[in-house]
Amino acid sequence: MDDPSSLTQGDPWFQDGNIILVSRDESGSSELPERPPVGFRVHRGVLSRHSEVLRDMFELPQPDTMYDNDNDASRYEGCQVITMYDIPIELSNLVKALYDGVTFHNRSVDDFFYLAGILRLSTKYVISHLRTQAIKHLTQTWSYDLKGHDNMLDLAIRTPQLSYSSDPNTPSKLSYPYIHPIHVLNLARSTNVRIVVPSALYFLSLYPLTDLLRADHPKLQVAHPSKPSSSLQPSDLVNYTLICTNGTGRTCTRNFQRLGMRLASSWVVRTGPFNFIGQTMSQVSQNTEGFCAACRGDFATDVGAFRQKFWDDLPAVCGLPAWDVMREEELS
Structure with missing residues (x-):
């Protein structure tokens, strides 16, 4: 005893x-x-x-x-x-959420770990309303539509880096949304949340594979009992490779060529090609001297359609149902 x-x-x-x-x-x-x-x-x-x-x-x-x-x-x-x-901290948060309700935020990495614990235990104990609330909050950052993706990137660009470290002698600077895509991906896999997987994999594809294998990014070094695994699973390594091959490479070579090296050199890599395509479309539409009206219209139509199609195809690349199917099953 x-x-x-x-x-x-x-x-x-x-x-x-x-x-x-x-x-x-x-x-x-x-x-x-x-x-x-x-x-x-x-x-x-x-x-x-x-x-x-x-x-x-x-x-x-x-x-x-x-x-x-x-x-x-x-x-x-x-x-x-x-x-x-x-x-213990996850059980404490779950019980208090059952008594008092739950409110999720995205002010720091701790807010993600709080959500991770609620999502993990609400899935384990089949508490549907808490699970749905957690998934909906996740999709505000790891979006299932292109507008949400654009809004998240805009916020990420405007948000200053946040100091975070368990050791005050070695402060780390974490950028919005403060959590590594690997953690989002592994949390989603462990709780059977499919709707955030394509977005997490897409952002993961912006990291060099050597960096992922080293697992030394500051966001992966944060210690917390609710932190998901920091390792890329073999099946998701395949998905990561498919997105890198079928998405970002062709986007840069086929759709940014008209703007030349001047625009390409201004690309902030961490924001990804979706954001760069949007910025490029904006610059082309405003450049009335460098492009005729017909070319500006064709560029906006073609590139906008490609941008939307690339986003619509992300779930299929990850081996998942379409966005609207997952939205109906997991957010209704």
Whole structure:
């Protein structure tokens, strides 16, 4: 039997609660120190109302491994004890979201890790409304339409870099949206969220493969218990290669040629070809001296159509259904 004194009271801990969830993180992460079990004293009816999975867990007999000074080893201070194999901070955030609701932000990398924990556990315990809210917030950055993609890039260009480091002696500068596409991609894969995969893979294709294999980007070095894997999975390495081959290379050679080296040399690589195409179209449309009206019109039509088609084809390159199919299945 475990020592009751080793149980840390977590947040929330309601004195009138009738069930205690004891979180035991067995993720085996070597980046963070091992911590004692954390307990959350909550109300069985509140959690059962939101999740049939949790309700069924509460009805199962628990193993004789927990705390108490009476004869029932599955109780503590008169409350039923349930062992949860989840990261304590993620379980805490999930429970508080069930009581108080949830609000997502994108002010720092910590906001992403908060969302990752909510999405991971709402998927695990089939809490549909929290899962849908998390997916919708993800798509505000990792968009399923071209307008959202353009808005995100515009915000990324205008947003100053943010200092972040677990070690104050080695500050890191993180650019918006503060998280690496690999983390978004691996979170999406682990929670079966397909609608953000093409966008994450597209932004991933802007990174050289050697950089991804080294995994030394500052955004990959941030330590947090909710951080998804920083490794590129073999199947996504294939998708990464397909996008690099079928997308960005042809875009630069076929559609930017009319503007020549002057415009090509001004390309900010991290914003990607979608943004560069949009900027190029804008410059061509305004250059009344260098291009006749017919050429400007043809360029806007052809390049705009290619830009839209490239975006529409991203899910297929990643082996996924069309954007509207995923939107209907995952956001309706």
